[in-house]
Amino acid sequence: MDLKELYREVILDHNRTPRNFGRLEDADARAEGHNPLCGDQLSVTLRLQGDRVADLRFEGRGCAISVASASLMTEAVKGRSREEIARLYGEVHALLTDRTRAPAGDLGKLMALAGVAEFPARVKCASLCWHTLNAALERAPAPASTE
Amino acid sequence: MSKPAAVAQAAAPAAPAFDVARVRADFPILSRQIHGKPLVYLDSAASSQRPLPVLRAVEHYETALHANVHRGVHSLSQWATEAYEHAREIVRRFLNARSTREIVFVRGTTEAINLVANSWGRDRLSAGDEILITHLEHHANIVPWQMVCAATGARLRAAPVRPNGELDLEAFRALLHPRTRLVAVAHVSNALGTILPVQEIVRLAHARGVPVLLDGAQAIAHEAVDVQALDCDFYAFSGHKVYAPTGIGVLYGRESLLDAMPPWQGGGDMILSVGIDSSTYNELPWKFEAGTPNISGAVGLGAALEYVEALGRRAIGAHEHSLLEVATERLAALPRLRLVGTAPAKAAVISFTIDGVHPHDIGTILDSEGVAIRTGHHCAMPIMELYGLAATARASFACYNSLEDIDRLLEGLRKVRELFA
Numbered sequence: 001m002d003l004k005e006l007y008r009e010v011i012l013d014h015n016r017t018p019r020n021f022g023r024l025e026d027a028d029a030r031a032e033g034h035n036p037l038c039g040d041q042l043s044v045t046l047r048l049q050g051d052r053v054a055d056l057r058f059e060g061r062g063c064a065i066s067v068a069s070a071s072l073m074t075e076a077v078k079g080r081s082r083e084e085i086a087r088l089y090g091e092v093h094a095l096l097t098d099r100t101r102a103p104a105g106d107l108g109k110l111m112a113l114a115g116v117a118e119f120p121a122r123v124k125c126a127s128l129c130w131h132t133l134n135a136a137l138e139r140a141p142a143p144a145s146t147e
Numbered sequence: 148m149s150k151p152a153a154v155a156q157a158a159a160p161a162a163p164a165f166d167v168a169r170v171r172a173d174f175p176i177l178s179r180q181i182h183g184k185p186l187v188y189l190d191s192a193a194s195s196q197r198p199l200p201v202l203r204a205v206e207h208y209e210t211a212l213h214a215n216v217h218r219g220v221h222s223l224s225q226w227a228t229e230a231y232e233h234a235r236e237i238v239r240r241f242l243n244a245r246s247t248r249e250i251v252f253v254r255g256t257t258e259a260i261n262l263v264a265n266s267w268g269r270d271r272l273s274a275g276d277e278i279l280i281t282h283l284e285h286h287a288n289i290v291p292w293q294m295v296c297a298a299t300g301a302r303l304r305a306a307p308v309r310p311n312g313e314l315d316l317e318a319f320r321a322l323l324h325p326r327t328r329l330v331a332v333a334h335v336s337n338a339l340g341t342i343l344p345v346q347e348i349v350r351l352a353h354a355r356g357v358p359v360l361l362d363g364a365q366a367i368a369h370e371a372v373d374v375q376a377l378d379c380d381f382y383a384f385s386g387h388k389v390y391a392p393t394g395i396g397v398l399y400g401r402e403s404l405l406d407a408m409p410p411w412q413g414g415g416d417m418i419l420s421v422g423i424d425s426s427t428y429n430e431l432p433w434k435f436e437a438g439t440p441n442i443s444g445a446v447g448l449g450a451a452l453e454y455v456e457a458l459g460r461r462a463i464g465a466h467e468h469s470l471l472e473v474a475t476e477r478l479a480a481l482p483r484l485r486l487v488g489t490a491p492a493k494a495a496v497i498s499f500t501i502d503g504v505h506p507h508d509i510g511t512i513l514d515s516e517g518v519a520i521r522t523g524h525h526c527a528m529p530i531m532e533l534y535g536l537a538a539t540a541r542a543s544f545a546c547y548n549s550l551e552d553i554d555r556l557l558e559g560l561r562k563v564r565e566l567f568a
């Protein structure tokens with residue numbers, strides 16, 4: 001078990017200085033995520049443009065893995081469509097839970113989370129932000145039809 | 148002329164040092180490696196490990212004595228019944244209860260408290276009545292009362308805790324109202340280590356005719372527990388926190404109270420005779436033991452309590468206390484480390500946080516060093532909230548921990564600081 005695999009530089013950096021931290025005042029949707037096991041809390045606010053997530057923020061408290069994962073997620077999904085986000089989530093989920101499978105697409109910086117799969121007790125920490133994002137998206141108003 | 152000083156010296160030789168190496172040899176799991184490093188087990192407040200005498204007693208029971216208890220005429224059934232009832236006698240002796248009629252075997256502390264909440268509570272409570280707990284209770288001593296309050300209209304009150312983790316006894320006293328029907332408090336807090344002034348609590352409550360339940364989950368392995376000296380009305384504990392297997396625990400209840408309480412669960416063993424329309428309930432304590440019990444668990448519990456008696460409760464307590472003092476001093480000296488719970492009277496539990504590092508990360512890094520601690524809210528969310536914390540890291544000590552374990556904890560914490568510099 002190699003701690004450096006889990007706490008990669010990217011993870012430590014995003015934990016120290018999380019990107020897109022805070023709350024959007026003019027959000028179209030928000031959701032709260034809660035990990036009852038450890039008491040971690042997370043909220044995601046987002047603004048949509050048509051089918052795309054134009055902007056999003058997260059805030060809350062949690063361990064380095066959950067904060068870094070949320071920070072990386074906000075960077076990765078900003079500007080993407082719902083469908084793209086769903087696909088990305090599938091890839092990240094596989095990355096977190098299945099150490100044998102190589103990711104199908106290019107996950108970019110999210111690959112920093114690859115070490116989590118070696119630490120089953122920490123998978124929930126890394127996936128909390130994605131569940132929260134999904135909940136916010138489900139609540140978001142369907143894109144207004146243009147006609 | 149005798150020389151009193153010399154005589155006194157001869158009569159009271161220095162207590163032999165607690166032989167922790169010998170104790171450790173009794174616990175096979177302690178020789179395990181975790182991630183290639185020798186295990187340092189500092190999570191006994193969540194569950195302690197089992198010594199060979201307990202494992203052997205369970206094995207002997209399972210390989211030589213097992214059958215269902217009570218009612219059997221064949222030899223095995225009689226031996227199993229004897230083993231089970233012998234364990235009850237050991238528990239009685241350990242708690243200094245008056246009679247084995249006051250010793251009910253249950254699954255653990257949680258079930259013991261639920262038994263009292265349901266059997267004692269539902270019958271006696273009505274709208275306007277109050278149950279008094281404290282802010283530092285384990286969820287097991289909160290939720291059952293919330294449930295019975297919801298069912299009866301009674302109200303749950305909680306006495307506040309001072310910033311150092313001590314119970315605010317004045318506030319507790321003020322919360323003892325004319326409608327208080329029961330006081331239910333921890334003997335020792337699992338999240339902070341605080342030892343509560345239970346004797347004073349019992350005295351105050353009894354002065355108003357209010358019975359007291361003590362949650363002894365964290366005290367049973369570390370404190371002297373004498374239910375007659377404590378004068379409590381109920382005492383609940385779990386075997387697995389006192390070197391016994393999981394799935395067995397005890398509810399002690401004052402006989403006059405247990406006698407007046409209706410059974411909680413119905414089934415076999417708790418009856419004398421059953422007709423289709425009604426049944427006659429069994430005597431104490433079996434009235435509260437519906438169904439086939441955890442016989443081997445009870446046997447293991449008996450062996451565990453005898454193990455503790457053989458080591459000596461005072462000797463264990465003194466050993467743990469010296470570990471607590473050393474660890475507290477060394478941890479408090481670390482930069483950015485904050486101790487959570489610094490009451491003057493504490494059992495061997497140290498909760499702490501480190502600025503800028505979440506307890507989960509501390510736990511994972513220590514685990515990679517072979518050091519097992521607990522992180523999280525310790526099933527005591529109300530007290531965590533009082534400290535404005537979602538979680539702490541918690542190291543807890545038992546008879547088998549050593550000064551080297553503290554060295555390894557400190558080494559691990561150095562790794563934490565390096566990684567999160």
Ligand SMILES: Cc1ncc(COP(=O)(O)O)c(C=O)c1O
Pocket residue numbers: 192193254255256257258285287288333335336337362364365385526
């Ligand atoms: C103070 C306290 N009460 C109750 C419990 C519940 O014990 P069990 O889960 O064995 O029923 C615990 C266990 O952590 C505890 O520490």
